[in-house]
Amino acid sequence: MAFTINTYAKQFNAILLVILTGCSAPRPVIVNDNFPALAQELLSFGIQQISERYIDPVRVSDLAIEGLRGLESIDASFEVEVAPANIVIGSDQIEDQVFFKPLTDNAEEWARMMVDTLEYCRAHSPLIRAAGEEKLIEAVIDGSVSILDAFSRYSGASQAHENRAQRSGFGGIGVLLKAVKNGGLVLTVLESSPADIKGLMVNDLITHVDDIPINGLTTKAIHSAIRGKIGSDIKVTVRRGISGEYRFTLERKNMLLPTVKLTEENGILRIWVSKFNNETAIQITTKLQKAIQLAEKTVLGLIMDLRGNPGGVLSQAIKVADLFLVSGKILSTHGRHPSSKNEYLAGKNDILDGLPLVVLINGQSASAAEIVAAALQDHERAIIVGTSSFGKGTVQSVSRLPNDGELILTWSHFVPPSGYVLNNLGVPPNICSIGIKSDAENIVFEALNRASEFAQMLEAWRTSTAKFKHERKSLKSKCPASSKKTEMDTRIAEELILDSSLYNQIIGLSSSLASAQQ
DSSP, X not given: OOOOHHHHHHHTSOOEEEOOOOOOOOOOOOOOSOHHHHHHHHHHHHHHHHHHHSSSOOOHHHHHHHHHHGGGGTOTTOEEEEOSSEEEEEOSSSOOEEEEOOXXXXXXXXXXXXXXXXXXXXXXXXXXXXXXXXXXXXXXXXXXXXXXXXXXXXXXXXXXXXXXHHHHOEEEOSEEEEEETTEEEEEEEOTTSHHHHHTOOTTOEEEEETTEEOTTOOHHHHHHHHOOOTTOEEEEEEEETTTEEEEEEEEOEEEOOOOEEEEEETTEEEEEEOXXXXXXXXXXXXXXXXXXXXXXXXXXXXXXXXXTOOOBBHHHHHHHXXXXXXXXXXXEEEOSSGGGOEEEEOOSOOTTTTOOEEEEEOTTXXXXXXXXXXXXXXXXXXXXXXXXXXXXXXXXXXXXXXXXXXXXXXXXXXXXXXXXXXXXXXXXOSEEOTTOOSOHHHHHXXXXXXXXXXXXXXXXXXXXXXXXXXXHHHHHTTSOOOOOOOHHHHHHHHHHHHOHHHHHHHHTHHHHHHHHHO
16 A cells, blocks of 8 residues: 555644553554555654654654664664764674765655665564564664653554544443453443443353354453444343343444543542543533432532543543633643644633532642643642642643554643643642541641641742752652552541531632732
């Protein structure tokens, strides 16, 4: 299949902004008997994207040279020596060979030189030839990306497909299961899913998919067998208790795994948000509205648990924060590329109509979770309880590549409403729970007694500059990030919601004391 630059331009105009965490990148799937042509187009497009969109300036030539050095992952003896006018490659299996450097920093010309080098290596190195085309592409792109930051990476087609399914959904029937001896045991049936509508139930045992037995498959393999094209039909055979065997024909729908769970007890709503995908905001909205409508007791407030939440889709973080804010800035982003400069404003009604809101965070709350916590704290709409958050204040763009892989690039910083640089610092809790052995009520009163100290710390936090890393490290050490999820956090949150006087005193500390110091 032939690709052109114009084809790429049409295919990749839409860049999806997401907040991502690190993961491993498997080999891309490339089925093409014209490897030089595909590699030329892929590498040219890839390094051009990096040079244009990465948050810091990076030269095409550096990306190309480091990309070739990535072949060391295949042949440990492989070396690239750079001279003013050329590069020399060699290894235990390849005699030194000279390749002239392009005269300009042009992505297409450097990609052509890279492909020439790859073809020479494939012809003369048994190790590199045996690695195959997929691993060559992976090694070279990983090499280029290695000179960027830790959050920029390449995902091959298989991993990229899973990434897109996590963000936007996949064709499925709406069941979560685990592999057991005779098939797949249903653990969860998603509400209003095809499985739910047709009557599948928790503890059903799926034994066949499209009349093919699935005993002996792994959990991942069973889920893969059930997934398919949206709108296509699937037949499943189910064994249910001792009542017999059932056969269902279901139409696959676009399914997104739930990221939100809600409970209610004694008038306090509690929401857990595990990550941010394309339906997180609507899941929160739907669950909150239903819970408020059906609540037997007067709803007193909400605890939003973002502990352990690694982030996700940027737009969803904006929408979630906007659910509780009626006006003001939620976030601004800025980077090198013109499209990376944005400002997001609140403009909706508060879904809680001003009821108390407490947000729980810890050292594994990152990215999108930090956006929500920081915006709600800065607008004095929520009290933050727990420990300092992770401190990932960057946004990644995702470009789909010709081999169906993805190039994930850090392309902007995000800044909360109060204007501080969150990266490598995180969000400070209003009430730090780390290392405290007292009861919840005493912890809240202690926070009130130390109001002046907290106000000074918050002011230093918000005026800290990214250049002085030691200062930021010292600030964060006042409430170190922790991965623990302690029950004390929840008890503090409950204490605040049950006592509106305490809640109002804590929520007003930062603004009143900051004003008094000016």
